[in-house]
Each structure stands twice: as C-alpha cells, then as structure tokens.
Amino acid sequence: MDHKRIEWLFFIVFLLIDIYLGIEILRSPVSLSNADTTTQSVANVRSEMKSDNIDLPAEISNTPASGYYLATKNRDYLSSKVSVLTNVDAHYSKTDNILYATPKLETILDKDSKKALKQVIEFKNDAKNVPYGKAFKYEPDMSSSDNYVFVQTSDYGEIYANSAQLNINVKDDQITNYTETYMGQASPVRELQSTISAWRAIQAMYTDRELTNNSRVTQIKLGYSKLTEVRGSTILLPTWLVWVENKTTKNITLKRVNAYTAQMLQSSVYNVEK
Structure with missing residues (x-):
C-alpha cells in the first residue's frame, strides 16, 4: 500500500470517528456550557439523601471539569x-488479549503495607517483569490486601477499562502472579470540552435510582471509560467514576456516569478486603 493510500485511509477513519462523536454530542441531553443548572439546591438534595440513609463525602465539587474524546488503536501490544x-x-492469550505471568524467583514483600506497595511498584516498573509497567498507576480504591490493581495512564487521565488494567496478586506476602491488558497510547480526536461537575453526576445517579438506600459514596474521580469501537479504534470518553458501598454487605459497586451527558454507563461490582 503506497503512502498516499495510507494517508487517505487514516483520513477516512478519523472522519468517521469525528462524525460519530458529533452525533453523540448532538444527542446529549445536557448542555455543556451550562451543565450544572439544577432545580434543587445542593442542601436540599443532601437532605433527601440523608433521609434515605445515603452517606456522601463532605466535599463534592460543584464546578464543571473538562476532558477529551480519546482514541486508541486496537492492536496486539x-x-x-x-x-x-x-x-x-509468561504466556499471552490471543482469545481474551490477556498476558499471564508468574515470577521465576520469590518476591517477598515487607509486612509494612506502604513498603510492600513500594516493592510491588518496583516490580511492575521493571521491563523484565511487566511490559509497559510504567504506564500503569496504582488504584487504591480497586485494590485489596491480596490484589494490587493498576490502571493504565495517559497524558489526559487514567483509563478505567478491563482492557487497560494490571492486576498483581499476592499470597503469604509474596507476589504469585499477574494479569495484564494494555490499550496503547491514547490521543484526542476532538477539542477539549466542558463536562458536568462531580455533584451533577451524584444528582443524576440519585435521580436515576442508582444510589440505593443504605449506601455510602466512598470516592468520586474523573477518568476515562470505553464508549465504543470505530474502524479499528477504541473511543474513550470522560467519566465520573463513583464508588458506592452497600452498608450491609460491604460490596462495592463502581458506577460510571458519562461526564458529558450525565447518563449512566455500565457498572462493575466487586469485593474489597482492606
């Protein structure tokens, strides 16, 4: 394939991506220039949530943030x-695009949790242990005492997706194995845009009954989640990630709110033992 045909192919792919994202924005029910307009005061909504036994962090920002639509190339990295x-x-499964690996030598971790975390980070940063290890950041809100979870980073924020995650498993203070998925570098496909605020995301969840009675919001972060796949590329969008704990079962659900439209995305449930 000559150079001009390659240029035209990339032009067509990104044109299709741009058209798709343009349609998504036009369908958005939330005005990006005035995303935090609300008919109820923050105090009133907090009061309603309190009566439903829903606990919130003391401080939740009411200021809009910003983010990009990002794209990564779907390749076998x-x-x-x-x-x-x-x-x-190590061996790689092409069926599920996951790398599985077990250390050849014992990696004994310190009894002190902070020192142990430092050792795990040193392990994953060594290219002889983990490929692209330095591209992953520790995520304490998804980790437990026997499973250190790292999410893939980009120049624009962390990516929260099953296809961009490193899980290092520990047993008896020793690294036993790890699994890894990697999406490659992310690049913007549209200009920087305003998003809803963290508080607007919480309101949307409450309105949509995504915050159930007897629950606790433990953490709120802005990151990136998968939106769709278009012509060999994965499109990511800014997402408010909200960790919700059931006070009775202690199960934690990671809720995802589209940071442009305030619509709910797919959630994931897991148990974390601290």
Missing part, C-alpha cells in the same frame, strides 16, 4: 513482549 520477560514465566 503484548504478545511480542513475552520473549523479553526474562524474570517471569
């Missing part, structure tokens, strides 16, 4: 890295 992972026994 990890299979070619297996041969250079000399410190671990």
Whole structure:
C-alpha cells in the first residue's frame, strides 16, 4: 500500500470517528456550557439523601471539569513482549488479549503495607517483569490486601477499562502472579470540552435510582471509560467514576456516569478486603 493510500485511509477513519462523536454530542441531553443548572439546591438534595440513609463525602465539587474524546488503536501490544520477560514465566492469550505471568524467583514483600506497595511498584516498573509497567498507576480504591490493581495512564487521565488494567496478586506476602491488558497510547480526536461537575453526576445517579438506600459514596474521580469501537479504534470518553458501598454487605459497586451527558454507563461490582 503506497503512502498516499495510507494517508487517505487514516483520513477516512478519523472522519468517521469525528462524525460519530458529533452525533453523540448532538444527542446529549445536557448542555455543556451550562451543565450544572439544577432545580434543587445542593442542601436540599443532601437532605433527601440523608433521609434515605445515603452517606456522601463532605466535599463534592460543584464546578464543571473538562476532558477529551480519546482514541486508541486496537492492536496486539503484548504478545511480542513475552520473549523479553526474562524474570517471569509468561504466556499471552490471543482469545481474551490477556498476558499471564508468574515470577521465576520469590518476591517477598515487607509486612509494612506502604513498603510492600513500594516493592510491588518496583516490580511492575521493571521491563523484565511487566511490559509497559510504567504506564500503569496504582488504584487504591480497586485494590485489596491480596490484589494490587493498576490502571493504565495517559497524558489526559487514567483509563478505567478491563482492557487497560494490571492486576498483581499476592499470597503469604509474596507476589504469585499477574494479569495484564494494555490499550496503547491514547490521543484526542476532538477539542477539549466542558463536562458536568462531580455533584451533577451524584444528582443524576440519585435521580436515576442508582444510589440505593443504605449506601455510602466512598470516592468520586474523573477518568476515562470505553464508549465504543470505530474502524479499528477504541473511543474513550470522560467519566465520573463513583464508588458506592452497600452498608450491609460491604460490596462495592463502581458506577460510571458519562461526564458529558450525565447518563449512566455500565457498572462493575466487586469485593474489597482492606
């Protein structure tokens, strides 16, 4: 394929992406220039939530944020890295695009949790242990005492997706194995845009009955989640990530709110033992 045909192919792909995102914005029910307009005061909504036994963090920002639509190329980034992972026994599954690895030598962790975390980070930053390890950031709100979870980073924020995650498992103060998925570098496909505020996301969840009685919001963060796939690329969008704990079962649900439209995205449920 000659150079001009390649240029035209990339032009067509990104034109299709731009058209798709344009349609998504036009369908958005939330005005980006006035995303935090609300008919109820913050105090009144907090009072209603309190009566439903819903606990919130003391401070939730009412200021709009900003973000990009991002795109990553759908490629096999990890299979070619297996041969250079000399410190671990590794194999790559093309079926689910996951790298599985087990350390060849014992990696004993310190009893002190902070020192242990530092050791785990040093392990994942070594290219002989983990490919693209430095592209992952520790996520304490998704981790437990025996499972250190790292999410893929970008120049624009953290990516919260199953296809961009590193899980390092520990047993008896020793790293036993890890699994990794990687999406590649992310690039903006549209200009920077305003998003709703963290408080507007909480209101939307409450209105949509996504905050149930007897629950607790433990954390709110702005990150990126998968929106769709278009012509060999994965499109990511800014997302308010809200961790909600059931006070009775202690199960934690990671709720996702589209930071442009205030619509709910797919959630995930997991148990975290601190």
